Amino acid sequence: MTDALNDDRKGWMSLLAKAPPARLAALMPDLPDHALLRAPEVGAVMVRGRTGATGAPFNLGEMTVTRCSVRLAEGAVGHAWVQGRDKAHALRAAVVDALMQTPESAGLHACVLAPLAAEAELARAVRAGKAAATKVDFFTMVRGEDA
Amino acid sequence: MYVAVKGGERAIDNAHAWLAEERRGDPSVPELSVAQIREQMALAVNRVMAEGSLYDPDLAALAIKQARGDLIEAVFLIRAYRTTLPRFAASSAVETAAMAVDRRISATFKDLPGGQVLGPTFDYTHRLLDFALLAEGLPAPAPGTPAKPQPVPHVTGFLNRDGLIEDAPHSEAVPPDLTREPMELPADRALRLQAITRGDEGFILSLAYSTQRGYGRTHAFVGELRIGQVAVEVDIPELGFAVEIGEVELTECETVNQFKGSRTEPPQFTRGYGLVFGQSERKAIAMSLVDRALRWKELGEDFTGAPAQDEEFVLMHADNIQATGFLEHIKLPHYVDFQAELELVRKLRAEALALQEAAE
Numbered sequence: 001m002t003d004a005l006n007d008d009r010k011g012w013m014s015l016l017a018k019a020p021p022a023r024l025a026a027l028m029p030d031l032p033d034h035a036l037l038r039a040p041e042v043g044a045v046m047v048r049g050r051t052g053a054t055g056a057p058f059n060l061g062e063m064t065v066t067r068c069s070v071r072l073a074e075g076a077v078g079h080a081w082v083q084g085r086d087k088a089h090a091l092r093a094a095v096v097d098a099l100m101q102t103p104e105s106a107g108l109h110a111c112v113l114a115p116l117a118a119e120a121e122l123a124r125a126v127r128a129g130k131a132a133a134t135k136v137d138f139f140t141m142v143r144g145e146d147a
Numbered sequence: 148m149y150v151a152v153k154g155g156e157r158a159i160d161n162a163h164a165w166l167a168e169e170r171r172g173d174p175s176v177p178e179l180s181v182a183q184i185r186e187q188m189a190l191a192v193n194r195v196m197a198e199g200s201l202y203d204p205d206l207a208a209l210a211i212k213q214a215r216g217d218l219i220e221a222v223f224l225i226r227a228y229r230t231t232l233p234r235f236a237a238s239s240a241v242e243t244a245a246m247a248v249d250r251r252i253s254a255t256f257k258d259l260p261g262g263q264v265l266g267p268t269f270d271y272t273h274r275l276l277d278f279a280l281l282a283e284g285l286p287a288p289a290p291g292t293p294a295k296p297q298p299v300p301h302v303t304g305f306l307n308r309d310g311l312i313e314d315a316p317h318s319e320a321v322p323p324d325l326t327r328e329p330m331e332l333p334a335d336r337a338l339r340l341q342a343i344t345r346g347d348e349g350f351i352l353s354l355a356y357s358t359q360r361g362y363g364r365t366h367a368f369v370g371e372l373r374i375g376q377v378a379v380e381v382d383i384p385e386l387g388f389a390v391e392i393g394e395v396e397l398t399e400c401e402t403v404n405q406f407k408g409s410r411t412e413p414p415q416f417t418r419g420y421g422l423v424f425g426q427s428e429r430k431a432i433a434m435s436l437v438d439r440a441l442r443w444k445e446l447g448e449d450f451t452g453a454p455a456q457d458e459e460f461v462l463m464h465a466d467n468i469q470a471t472g473f474l475e476h477i478k479l480p481h482y483v484d485f486q487a488e489l490e491l492v493r494k495l496r497a498e499a500l501a502l503q504e505a506a507e
Contacts, residue, residue, distance in 0.1 A: 052315025083393025129291030
């Protein structure tokens with residue numbers, strides 16, 4: 001797979017992982033036939049930080065993660081690693097990842113990925129807007145030397 | 148001498164049944180749901196995630212419910228659960244410079260790129276009980292202004308450009324993990340940071356406060372404090388590339404510390420670092436002060452005997468699960484140990500009394 005394709009895949013896998021599970025299920029209620037290569041499995045990922053934000057890594061603590069791998073009838077293999085312990089979420093994300101490698105990708109992009117991306121963007125903008133409303137505008141009342 | 152005894156099974160079962168009933172409280176009052184705790188007791192949830200060292204708001208909320216609000220008991224439940232999870236991987240180090248900030252303030256610069264963003268803070272509230280919260284109801288929606296989410300640069304970056312502050316050079320060294328190997332002293336900074344970020348908030352707070360009062364003073368300014376969401380990226384082995392698999396809320400504090408220079412270092416500002424799961428501002432500030440105090444040796448400073456400078460003292464007592472385990476075990480049956488003590492005291496007393504009588 002080329003780097004550009006990898007970047008696309010990184011993008012949709014990340015979008016699927018971060019999507020609210022209930023929303024993904026609503027957009028993609030029915031799953032096509034698939035075989036489980038790795039049944040949804042709950043585990044942990046150690047999250048790392050950096051000393052002084054830019055320096056040497058250290059272990060911050062773990063987070064729960066669910067992973068899953070599937071193969072569609074036509075052979076495409078899909079993987080998912082998603083935050084949390086929702087097995088249905090991981091399974092659905094893996095199936096969509098597999099479908100995105102088939103001719104159905106354009107339709108899926110329009111019906112599932114684009115709405116998820118738009119909603120994520122909106123949620124982020126709303127939060128950023130609330131933060132921006134708490135930004136301090138300083139104004140000088142009296143300067144010491146003027147008094 | 149070891150004596151095996153049996154018994155108490157019925158008493159224990161009944162005690163647990165009563166515990167469940169007490170946990171529920173008055174049944175005429177509606178039961179708390181885990182989602183309610185997660186959404187409305189978010190800072191307690193954050194503390195349980197930070198000290199439990201596992202980011203999962205639903206599980207932390209469940210633990211708080213099960214523990215009847217005893218947060219150390221809830222941390223214990225989370226720690227026990229996390230040992231059952233297989234470790235899939237370690238993430239790439241999170242990019243806090245790319246954080247979607249809810250809050251970002253600096254005590255050292257008034258005007259700085261990205262501005263002073265207060266976020267949902269208790270600061271500037273009057274700490275008067277709000278009796279309006281006794282009534283149920285939705286608050287008015289918080290105002291927003293159109294804003295483009297964009298990365299906010301770190302304050303220490305500006306200072307670093309002029310060489311006025313020590314550098315934090317990039318490295319990809321694999322950090323030690325105290326959940327995998329027993330902690331060994333002396334610990335490097337990475338191991339210390341792991342121990343402090345999961346340490347008890349009260350303990351870290353008190354140590355940090357002690358440095359401010361003069362026990363290992365570090366002259367700290369909060370260069371920057373930021374809270375927000377950060378993406379977590381993991382290398383997926385089956386694919387050979389990294390994917391963002393989720394987001395965590397983090398609080399980061401960087402202190403800028405006065406430093407006159409030492410035998411080994413030129414005069415420049417030095418740094419303390421705090422990074423904690425969730426919105427955990429007090430803990431992050433305290434962590435950065437304690438981190439800086441523990442760095443006396445590498446900066447060529449004097450050891451003044453202050454507790455916050457003493458790595459063994461700080462690291463071996465920061466974990467509230469270890470502490471509560473050892474503390475509370477003394478309430479469990481020690482009948483045989485105590486019997487031996489009793490025998491000894493009786494014998495010593497008899498000897499002492501016999502000597503007294505002989506003297507008279």
